[in-house]
Structures are given as C-alpha cells and as structure tokens.
Amino acid sequence: MIKQFFVILILSIVGYFLVDAFFKVPFGEKRNNVGNYYIEKSPVDLKVSNAVTAIVVNYRGFDTLGEVTVLFLAATGLGSIMYRRKQKGEKEARAKNPSSRIIQIGSQILFPMIILLGGYVFIHGHLSPGGGFQGGAIIATASLLMLISYRKFKINHNTITWIESIAGVVFASLGFVGLVLGRTFLENFLPSGELNDLLSGGIIGIIYIAVGFKVASELTGVIDTVLLNNRPEAQKEN
Amino acid sequence: MVISPVHYIALPLMAAFLIPLFGKLNKDLARIIPGLVLLYLSYISVVLMNQIISSNTIIVEIIAGWRPPWGINLVFSPFTGFLASMFSMLGFVIWMYTYNFKPEVDNAQKQKFYVLFMMLITGATGIVLTGDIFNLFVFLEITAISAYSLTAFYRERDGAEAAFKYLLIGSFSSTLILLAILLLYTQVGTLNMAEIALKMPAVDPYMKGVILILFFVGFGIEAEMFPLNGWSPDVYTQAPGPIGAIFAGMVVKAGIYGLIRVVFTLFDVKEILPLLVIIGMITMAVAEVIALRQGKLKRMLAYSSIGQMGLVVVAFGIGTHESVFAAIFLMFNHAIIKGMLFLSGTYLVYNSTEKTLDDVDGIGKYLPFTSFLFALGSLAIVGMPPFAGFWSKLYLLMAAADVRLMAVIAIILVVSVIEIVYYFRVIHRIYFRERTSTIELKIPSFNAKSAMLILAIIIVAVGVYPDLISGLIERATTDLLDKQSYIQSVLSVGLK
C-alpha cells in the first residue's frame, strides 16, 4: 500500500515538472541554434543532401563511433551474460518445429530483397533518409527471417566476427587517416564531390557503409545469441 | 602521428574491435592487447601532462575538423588530464592484477572480459575528456553497458540480480540526463559545454532550476549519492574483484566529475553548493553507519566507498579553493587506496562463497603479504599520518575550518572514528584471531602482487612526501574553478 502511494507520488511530481517545463518550450517555432548552421553548411561544405546524415557521420561523427561501440559492447556483454559451456555430445540447437512451406518459400523470396533494400538504404544514406543504422537493422531482420523459417539455417559466428571487426577497424582507421592527412580525427579528407551525387560527401559514404555492415553483424549476433543459447533448456522444460 | 588526447578514446576502440580477430590467432593476445594499450595511454598521459603543465595551456582537440560549437571537442586541461591520466595508470595496474586472475575461466569468456574491461576504462576516460554534453552521455552509456555486463560476469554468483538492479536505476539516470540535455538544447541551442556555460546567464531561472535538478539526480545516481545508491553495494559485491576496484577508482569518479562539471562550469547557480554539502554529509553518515554493521568484506568496502564519495561531494560543495583542492586530493587518494583495498581484499576472500568477515580470521599468518597490504590500505583510508589519506583529510578539515563550518568538521571527525572502528576490527581479525575457516587460500600470482605493491608504494610515497602530487592537484583546482579561461580556450580554438 505504501509502495503504491510512493509510486503515485513520484509519478505526479515527475509528471507535473515535465508538463510544466516542456509546455514552456514553444512547439513548431524556429529557434536560433546550431541546427541552422548545419542546414546551411552541409550542402555547401560537405555536399551532403541529408543534413541528419551529415550531422550523424561528420559533425558529430565521434558520437556515432561511440554508438557503434555501445552496440558492439551490448553484443559482447550479451555473449558473456548468456555464456554456457558446451557440454559433450550436445547437438547444435534448432528450432522446435519446422515452419510451413509457405513461410519457407516466402522468406526465400524475401531474403535477397530485404538484403538488397538494406544495402540500398545504407549506401544512399547521404542522399535520402536512411543510413548505416537503418540499413544494418533491415539486414538483421532478413537474417532473423531465415533463422525463424529454416531449421538448418545457421549463422556462421566466424564470419560475423570478421565482418564486425573489419567494419569497426575501417571506421576507426578512417578517423586515424584523418588525423594523419588532415589535422583532426575523423576529418573528411576526401573530395566532397557534387551535391546529390552517389559519390558525394567524401568519407561519409564509406563510414556509413562500414557502420551498416557493423550494425547488421552486431544485431544478427545479438539475436542469434539470445535465440541459440536458450533453446536446449527451453526444450528440457517442456 | 602526433600525440593527442583523442588517442585515449580511439586506440582502445580500435583495439576492442581487433581483439576478437587476434583472439583467433592466439588466445593470449586478447589478454595482452589491453595491457599494451593502457601502457601506451599511461605514457601519453605523462607526455601530455608535461606539455600542459610546462606551457601553462589547455589542449583543446577538435574532432572531424569542425571547431566548437559545431563539432565535438576533447579538452585536456590540468583537471581533466589529471583524472584521465589517473584512470589510465590505475587501469594499467589493475590490468596487471587481472592477468592471471581466475585462470579457470574459459578463453572465450576471458576475451569478452578484456574487451569490456578496457571499454569500462575508456568510457570513464571519455566522460572526463569530452567537451560536449551529448558526447558525455554516449560515454556514460559505454561505461554503463560494460558495467552491467561485467557485474553479471560470474554465473555462480548473484551477479545477474545486482546487474539488473544496476541497469534499472542506471536507465533512470540516463533518461534524466537525456531529458536535461534536451531541455538545455531548447534553451541555449547548443551542446558544447563551453558555449552552454557562456549562454547560461540568459536562461530563464525556472528552466535553469529544472535542468539542474535533472542533471543533479542523474549524475547523483552515478556518483552513488544518497538515497539513490542502493544498487552499488550489490554491484561491488557481485562483480569480479578487480572490477570492484575499477568501479571505486574510475566509474564513480566519472559520475562525480559529471556532477562537478555541471555544477561548477555549466551553471552559474551558486545556491546549489550548500545542497551538495548536505547531500554529501547525509550520504557519508548513512553509508558509514551501515558499513559498521556489515558482515561481508566487500559490502563493507562498498559502503566505505560510498561514504568517501560523500566526503568528496562535501569538499566540492564547500566551494573554496582550498576545499576543492582537498576534494581532488581525496578523489586521487580514494582511487588508489580503495583500489588497493579491493585488490588485496579480493585475495583474502578468494575462494569463499559468502565472503564474510569470518573468512579473514587469522589469515595474516597464511597470506602475510596480502594481509599486510590490506592493513596498510586500511590505515591509509582512515587517515593515519604517514599515508596518503591523512593529507587529504587534513586539507579538508582545514578548508572547512576556514569557512567556519563546524558542523561539517564534527561530522567528518565522528565518521572518521566510525571508519577507524570497522577497519581496525578487520585488522584485528586478520592478525589477532585464530583461523577457523577451512576454505583453501589462494596465493596471489606474481603480477597481482606487483600490482598491489605498486599501489602501496604510491600510497606511502604520497603520504611521506605529498608535494609529489600536490603541485598537479593545485593546477587542477585552479583549472576547475577558472570557468572563464575554460570557455575562452575552448571557443577560441581553431580561430585564425
């Protein structure tokens, strides 16, 4: 009872202050802030049409490096939390029941298309909405689809580790090349090209592709870890 | 390649991405690489600290070629540089300690442990070095995610429970900080800390208050302030021993840094300082009294750690030059002393499952070296004269006496007596009781011994000759309190 009271008390205090503070912030009005600078400068300096991409990958690229690391750490941490020694004679865990044929064929057709979509999204990240994170997540969805529909579909952890590491190293090395060629870490050292051109934006495109591969492999790894490490015990319970 | 502060972040990240690959080549490489990285970072700490101290400047490093406030920047000033150097060097010592710790852990797990271990240190370093408030949040999350995973590292303990508790409260903390960042952005339109500080006087006082409270609670959770510190004793107890040392030495310090940076640099609200003193005193008093009642070694150390953090916050809250000096000195001392206590205490209760104080009865005869260092650390942390802890407490008491805060002095003295009681109780058990438990003892490996010895030597050296470090701390204090020069040097960087 006391706990309920406390919860309601906390909720009302937090709610009151949130409403009070945020409704003082005008909605839908133009404000004077750094965002204006980015909008004006990103098509001129970087030749990138998508201002959000310009911010995420270049102006605040360091955040993105950190963000990719967070995902990497989540994948690593998940592996460590769910770690189980393989017992002798233990078979590779599989889905309990095979999916219906419709789902199998459907996912067979969808799989390459989703991969293609994901690739398109992250390659065109600097031109249109989307980018490494979105594209990577879409690709991870594709492998998820295969995991669900095929018993025998197995994700090769070796490959995932390689893709993940190489993509991460490419991102960080581009930063170091910037440090050597330019003056600062992650500096855009390639020519910017033309606005709305696929090869515009200098290193932005390359970084987003690396991010795409990294995010895709990490998310796939996360799902695979959660899915695989639990099947045997789940079966035991039934 | 020129040595620059970005190495503190970028090199460990690169190494973390490479460890899974190198781990395939040779299983020992995964353990060696973090040590090499931390050794290199310790080296560049020396070089960079020398550079800024001798030339009397602040290094502001631009990232991605956009000068502040448009890009992210790293600030290596005497204060942040001092903390970053401390983290790297302490990190290297703890790495030495972990090298042969628990050899029975599987290789795949060891590899993950070292990735998370290195990123925990990098996250804490990033929090300290960054000059951008959202970037600080990202590093906070890097620290947090590694910390959650490391807390749950051992399957045989209740790590998952402690980690879940930590995660729950850590998410609240990051939500509050994110809300504060958002409100701040609507008010000042920038995320660069120097420009925020510059524009702060124009902000509506009500909004200022709301933002400050959000930051205060958010970072207060990370800094283990009362009453939001219920998670930390469990985390210290359940995490692997060396990780406890990292939590006490770095993660909490990074939380305190966030709190202090927000209060001292971002905001111009002096009214918050008495609140810091009050919260710090309550934290200290409550934690030390609870520590007195603990029957488990690591829990006792954890509560003692919370108490010491309260002391640090009190010292910052007094707000004079002398007290801030004492506060930074306390942070340094606490990092090395509590680090050593965790490292040696871990071996005292190595094979015990419950890790109660009964397990250390009479252990002085069997593990003479470790017990001696533990006793030395205990003496140092309660503030006995020939050790490092003495000076920081003395400076704090003198600073408090200067501003006539007699209540603060009284509470600090009472709390010190409590500390003496419970630490001496442990020493008494170690040396003057007969060993009753039958648990097999673990002799520390050579590198663990040398790691502890290094910290012990620093403790004694600083205790005998405090001028070793006080010059640096003096510069750090001046730097922290000089807000104008911080703003000036960050915002003028890159201008021709």
Next chain:
Amino acid sequence: MIWLVIPVIVLVIMTIGAAVYAVVSKNLLYAVVSTGVVSLGLSLMFFILQAPDVALTEAAIGVALTTIIFIITIRNTTIKECCDENKSKIGIKKGETK
C-alpha cells in the same frame, strides 16, 4: 496542416492505448506486441514530424528487432505476468516444482 488532425488523433489514441495495454495486460506476449504497436505509432508520428531518418530507425529497430528479442525472451521464460496458476492459455507449463 489541417488534414493532419485526424491521423494525429488516431495515432495518439493508438500509441497511448497500446502503452496502457502493454502495462496492464496479464499475458506478456500481448504486452510485448503492444509495445511493438507503441513503436509503430511512434514511427508514424516521426513521419508526420518530418523526421524520416528517425522513423526508419524506429521502424527497423523499435518495431522489428526489439519486439523479436522480447518474444524470444518470453519463449525462454514465461508468458504470464504472475505466477499464481500453473497453466497458461498458450500452454507453456512452468514452475510446478516450486
């Protein structure tokens, strides 16, 4: 702008309703799917708020991946919020050895 009124109202009701249902529902699977619906509503709101990048991310990560991990977790733990009964509707038994 006026054409926005109806979709916004629908989205607001859908999002908040799904969130409330996610909290009150006794069946965790329904709760998780409702959380997915919250993300979906949010993703559409992001489109209205002229944030296509965020909408894409929320759709891919919030709607698809988060929901999937939640469902996998439920599959490996339990489907009911509370543990009074021994049987659930979906037929996963658990905890009889308590």
Next chain:
Amino acid sequence: MNEFLTISFYGTAIVLMLIGLYAALAKKNLLKIVIGLSIIDSGLHLLFVAIGFISNGTAPIFSPEVLESAQQMVDPVPQALVLTAIVIGFATTAVALALVIRLYKHHNTAAIDEIKNLKW
C-alpha cells in the same frame, strides 16, 4: 492548430514516459519492468523529435528542387541525437533481457518478489 499539435505530441510523449515509469516502478514482473523502460525510452524519443519540429517544415533533406528552402527545414540536431539514443536504448534493452533470461533460469521465476538473494 498549433496548440492541438503541441498538446498531442508533447502530451503523448509525457504520458508515455509516465506510463513507462509506472510500469518500471510498480510492476513486479521483470519483463514488465523492461517493457516499462522501453516505453520510457519511446516517450523520450518522441519528445526529442517534437522539440525539433517547425510548423510547415520539411524534412532536412535537400533535393535539387528544395535547395532554396533551407529556412523551412526542421531542426536536424535532435533527430541526429535520437538516432543515437534509439540504438543505445536497444542495446540496453537487449542486455536487460539477457539478464532477465539468466535470472529466470536461476530462480525459475520472473517475479521480483521471489528473487531476493540480495537485499532490494
């Protein structure tokens, strides 16, 4: 019109955060708590994007036709921050769920009342 949008977006965001907070504080089931955290995150993300919105604004993407319309673009910074926040939120959720699974395996229950080896 503007007031309507203000109330709907800010309101939804804050209500979502409060619902999530309620779930995280009052619910006894580990999964419900994680769901609560995830809903809090959602509300926060909506708040971010709503803050950056400009009435009659366009998405911050240039195409040859709208090159001149920079004045009418919504603020891209909160959007960029939200991208980061979403990914970080996902990472936290994934770790939380892994912990839930481990706790469940260990205690064979997902109710926090029964998981009390450490003092809550």
